[in-house]
Amino acid sequence: MSRLALVTAIASASQDEDLPLLHAACLELGLRAEIRAWDDPSVAWARYDAVLLRSPWDYTERFEEFADWCQRIDTLTRLLNPWSVLRWNTDKHYLADLAARGVPVVPTAFVEPDMDPLPALQEFLLAHADAEEFVVKPAISAGSRDTQRYARAQEFAAANHIARLLDEGRSAMLQPYLASVDRDGETALMHFNGAFSHSIRKGAMLQREDALNLRAVERINPREAGEDERAVALHALTATTARLDLEEPLLYARVDLIRDSEGRPQLLELELCEPSLFFAHDEGSADRFARVLRELLETTASP
Template sequence: MTARSSRTVACVTCTRLPGLCEDDQPLLSALRSRGIEPVPVAWDDPTVDWSAFPLVVVVSPWDYPDRSAEFLAWYERVASVTTIANSLDAVRANHHKRYLADLAAAGAPVIPTEIVDDPEHARAVARRHGWADAVVKPATALGGRGVTLLSAVSATSFGDAPGSGEWCLQPFLSNVRGEGEISVVHIDGRLSHALVKRPPAGEIRVHEGYGGTHEPYPVTAELAEAADAVMDAAGCRDELYARVDLIRADDGRLQLVELDVTSPCLFFCHRPEAAAAFAEAVELRLVRQPA
C-alpha cells in the first residue's frame, strides 16, 4: 500500500460489510465534507498496511466475537504502528462483559451481572438471587446473538456462545417491553443523542434483526446523569465514541445493561447531525497527529 494522505482515515469494518453498514453512510459523507478521505477496510484483510493510515477508526468489525483473541491481537498490532480509536486499553477492558462488575465496583448504576458456565450454574445463581426470570447472553457477543430468557427452573441449554464460551447472567428487567432499552450515544466524551429500542411482541431482543424498533428519545437530566456515571466509572471521556444502554428497573432506577466502546451502532441514520460531530472529532485527532 502506498503512503496515505494526512487526511485519510481507515474505517474498519468486516468482510461482509465492505462498504460499512447503512447506518454509517452519513458518517462517510460527513468525513468527505471536511476533506477527509474515509477508506473502508476489513480488520482481517492481510494486505492492509495499517501504518500507512494516520488514523484508524474502528466502525463495524461485527464478526469479532467469533474470533475475539485474534481481534485483540490485531488491535494490539495496529495500535503499535498508528493511532487507533477507540484506544487499545478501552477495548481490552470492554470486549468481555466481566467489565460490568468493574463498573459496578466503581459506582456505576449497573444491573447485577454474574459470569456463568452452563445452564445448571445459571439456574443456581438465579435461585440464589431470587430471580424468577433472568437473561443469559454470551460474554463476548453483540447484536442480540445468543440472548435467551431463562427461567430459573426450566432452561436446559443455551445457544452457541461465540468467543470465550462464557455467559453472563442478569435479572430480566420487564420494562424492556414497556419503556424499552435506551441507548445514549457519546461522541468525543460528550453526550450526543439517545434512542429507545423496543422488542416485538413475544421477544426480548430489541435489535432490528429480530424485529425491534428504534426511535429518537429525549435526553432528560435523569438519563444524562445515569449515562455520565457510567462514562466516568469507565474512564471513557477521552474516547472517540461510546454507547451506554440502560433499562429502567422495577424500582424506577435506570440500570446499565451494556457499555460498548468496541463497535457500537451509533444510529447516525436517526441523527445525521451526530455524524457531523463525529467527523469533527476525527478531524481534531488528525490535526493532533505528529507531522
C-alpha cells in the same frame, strides 16, 4: 493530508447503516477517509494516521484473530478507541468493574468454564427470587447472538444453554429480565469525545421463543434521554476513565440503559468497540462526529 481508515469487515460492510453517512460527512469536511475491512490482508494499515473501528461485527466469531489484529494496529498507527479500552470492553466482565465503582448496573452473575451450569443457575435464581424471567448470554458477544430469554420454569433448558457456552470455553452471564424493557425499551446514549451527542430508543429484542444464533431486528426511534439517564451515562464513562487510567476522553461511546422496577436507570451495556451510533436517527450527528475526528487528526498530525 491525514488519512483515516473507517474499519468494517468483509462480511458486514453492507450491514452498517452508519458507515455511508459518516464517510460522506468526513469527505464533506475534507478528511481523507477510506472504508477498509479489518480482515482484508491487502490493506497497508501503517499508511493511515488513525484507524477507527466501526463495524468489524464478525469479531466475536474470530476473537483471537481480531485481538491480534488490534494489538498489531495499535503499534502501527493510532487505533480508535485504543487497544487498552477494546481489550477491557469486549468482555462483559467489565460490568463487574463498573458496579464495583458504584455505577448502577443491571444485576449480573458470571458462570465460568470451570463451574457447573445448573448449580450456578440455581444460585442465581435463589438470589433473584422476584425475577419472573432471566437472560443467558455469553460474556463476549455482539448483538443478540447466543442470547436467550427464559422463564423460571425453563431452568433446565437454560442450564443446557449455559453448558453449551462453557463447553466452547466461553464465560456465560445471567441477568434478570426487567419487565420495563417490554414496555419502555432501552435508551441508548451516544457520546463523542466524552460529550453527550444524542439518544435513541431501542425496542425489546428478545422474545422467549427466539432461536439461538439469530441477530434480532432492532426497532429504533429517536428518544430524548432523561436527566437521570444522562447522569448514569456520565457516571459510567467517568468510572471507565478512572478504571482504565485514561488521559483523554473516549472518542466514542454508547451507553445502553434500562429502568428497574422502581424506574431507576440501570446500565445494561457500555459499547466502546464497534457500536452502532444511529446517525440516521439524529440529524447532524454524523457531522458532529466527523468534526471530532477532524479535530483529533489536526491535533495529532505530524509537523
